[in-house]
Amino acid sequence: MFKNYIKTAYRSLYKNKGFTAINILGLALGLATCLLIVFYVVDELSYDRYNTKASRIFRVNEDLKLGENNVQYAVAMPPLAKTLKAEYPYVEDAVRLKNAGSFHVKKGDANIIESKMVYADASIFNVFTLLMISGSSSSALVEPNSVVINETIAKKYFKNTNAIGKIMTFNNNWNLKVTGIIHDVPKQSHFNYDFFISMSTVPDSKSNEWLRSDYSTYVLLKEAKDHTKLAASFPAFLQKFSGAQMQSELGQSIAQFEKGGSHFRLNLTALTDIHLNSNLSGELGPNSTTQYVYIFSAIALFILLIACVNFMNLSTARSSNRAKEVGVRKVMGSSRKHLIFQFLAESILITFVATVIAIVAAVILLPFFNQLSGKEIVLTVDSLKWLVPSLLAIVLVIGSLAGSYPAFFLSAFQPIDVLKGKLSAGFKGGGLRSFLVVFQFFVSILLIIGTLVIYNQLNFIQTKNLGYNRSQVLVVKNLGELNQQTNVFKQALAELPGVKETTMTGFLPTNGWRNTRIYFKDATYDQKKSLFPQSWQVDADYIPTMDMKMAQGRNFSKDMQTDSSAVIINEAAAKFLGFADPINKTVYQSLGGDRKGTTPNVKECHIVGVVKDFHFNSLREKIDPIVLTYGQNPGALAIRVSTSNITGLMGQIKDKWNSLSPGIQIDYSFMDQDFDASYRSEQRIGRIFVIFTALAIIIACLGLFGLAAYAAEQRTKEIGIRKVLGADVSVIVAMLSKDFIKLVCIAIVTASPFAWFVMNKWLQDFAYRVTIHWWVIAAAGVGALLIAFVTISFQSIKAALANPVKSLRSE
Amino acid sequence: MIKITNLEKFYRTEEVETIALNKLSMHVNTGEFVAIMGPSGCGKSTLLNILGMLDDPDEGSYVFNEIEVAHFNERKRADLRKHNIGFVFQSFNLIDELTVFENVELPLIYTGVPTAERVKRVEEVLDKMQIMHRRNHYPQQLSGGQQQRVAIARAVVNKPKLILADEPTGNLDSSNGNDVMELLTDLNEQGTTIIMVTHSEHDARYSHRIIRLLDGQTVMENIMV
Ligand SMILES: Nc1ncnc2c1ncn2[C@@H]1O[C@H](COP(=O)(O)OP(=O)(O)O)[C@@H](O)[C@H]1O
């Protein structure tokens, strides 16, 4: 019996090749897209879960509020880790990580820049599941100057993983002993390093300072539920350990501090929440957000729905043509059950074929998708474990859903009605089908508007005046390598033709250093009136090189002796301080450290200028107050160039570099590229959106194409009569298109306000954003109409051009 | 009015080529009532479709009102057709979704007659066909005879010079059939040229002249007296 179902199903599908192809193709396309998104989402959700103790690991964060400024840090105080472990028996272990920056690692005669380096406590291998290939996980990072490297690095420098005891030389002068080799850190980890250097190497790591936070600190609890206990004990803990330092440094107790509206707290983030739910200051790497996981999941669902809708629409449309077959079968004695099974078998067969095609397509497309999404998803045997059953479930669910309507609807008819043709009238109207078409275009229009808004915002970011000029600026990042020679290098470059200006500082608007300090507005040192701005040390060439503009006052000057205590503030800081005329006003920079008597240790600074606001954070955030202080900071050298022969100039710069620092490569980048890199995630999202939107539209149009064909087929006779009576082709095309266009119009009217609402929500994330103009909505609407019209036209023009004699002859 | 010479029409399907019209020549004068008879498949409908400019011949000449139309393109043919020719079919070919009134109104819409004029002309013709009381009914609600009256009303509403009728009584009983023939005769007497395909010798007697076809060729012409 089952074989008979399959056979009839196959023949019936074969007879309607066109419909079957559209049906299968649409569904396969939808499923393939869906699969890719599912891979993406699963990948996002699996971060840090490779750790066997993941549920018991928590990161300790610091929450600092000073006056109006509240900053959440993903880092904590140097002595926190060991103190927590000593203090609480349920803290099984604790570990600190601290980014080590980049070093030149010697390989033969060459020096290679390696930047994925971190200092780690020896306990790291007890907390995180980083498996050793060789070496002792308990002792590898105990001794100073030890390094644990991963497999890739071992193979790169030693050609094998047999490197225990070997020496690696960093920056030509620092020798580290390889004490362990681990498997590469899984891609789904919130940190990703190649080199783990023993924390004991860093003298600062033994610091007992409780008022500064710069170590990523993780605790491993005996039981996951202990985290509430630990969080609850933090206030008392801080009182006990940092109270004294607070008193001596800020001149007040924690209680007084809190009374002043400020606070200083600790809290916990579960390890598995870090990737999607943590975006604090001082994260070890850029994290993702749940927002995109939700958006993509919604898109996947939408696309799947669109594809299923197509499938249902085309199946029901086609099955009405088979009403007669059903009637005959019933007269011949087929039971209702038999007919239901027949339709379901057909539908499930199609779904199955579509799913197989979808899997093949998804596997083929995966590398492109990886490139697009910046992921490195690989399918493993493990992923098949959940994939195969869920796909089978999908086949059954979609297949029976899509098949159920024709199956139950048609099979319920009395054969006599069907044969008399009574069925077709009710079936033709297709209220459900109309609704489904509206739904498909609703989603398509939503996606079109979404894409347009995202691209508008990206374009806005790219072209917005940032208050400085990022083009034609070269940044030499490892200036520190030149040691005493930094000024010589700066001088030498200034003389090159094509170099306009140079400034020496690590504090650059695009991903440079950041540093915050407390400034008091007056000599009362009132915390409530304190400012907690970025405090950047720059030279007199900074503002001209960055092409920033002064709003008031003057730039630093080499000729002014008093400028050693001069500061330039930005407009945001000026507004915060509230001076009517900030020029020559005094502010007090807190220097921290020990107090002298009752006043804090401060430096008096006078404001010489106000620089126009410039963006140094993402455009998601408002421009924060900033104070520029005058001095030499060898963090980096920014060079404004003006030449058409950039490669030639680069050659000269490299020559100068090499003459001063033999053996170490110059590490440089262009400022505009650095800037673009900081919006890569938005760009990526934009691109993914375009692709998904295109796919959704293609699938929706496939469905529309099929339905239009069906409608034209239903009306061939009518078209013939009208043509005989003198109707023009254009009249017929309009007649056939009208109904569908009406549906698309309904979709436009309903989708536009919804899309407007949703996209406005998305834009709220940006402190600086575009408004959604009416033309965005109009463009989406017109676009959807046009696409729909072209799709329908294929069918309606074909029908309108057909010779009426043929359609009327069939009597 | 109509003069065709050596008209040929072939139908090619994958394996066979059918000669539907084989060097057929004939003429019809203005005001004539001509019946075309012949066995099934001899090419009667094909001939009528070509005369009605729904189809074009493969070879030969077709002069309509002194204009050679054999090689007119679709648009020109459609234009000539909608102003000059009305059609009546065996199976009525009314549009199920439109009322009697709307069905009859269609040709006027396509020739661009203004609304007020349309209503007047449709009412006039419905009156004449005695189906005015059915104007708001749908075709399914009418008997075969009534449906064919609507079809004839639709064919004449534009006051065509030529009416082509393909077995107009084929689906009707004899009393309804006779009514239809009376209607056609009336129209002819008022000056409309009529060419009618029929299987019935009885119906053919209403005409002035019978052209008999066999395998796409004229075999005999009888003049009625
Ligand atoms: N569209 C077509 N394709 C193929 N053959 C056709 C087509 N139309 C008519 N014929 C053939 O042409 C011949 C004449 O048909 P037709 O004019 O309809 O005959 P009649 O109306 O006299 O019964 C027949 O043999 C028929 O099979």
Ligand SMILES: [Mg+2]
């Ligand atoms: Mg015929």
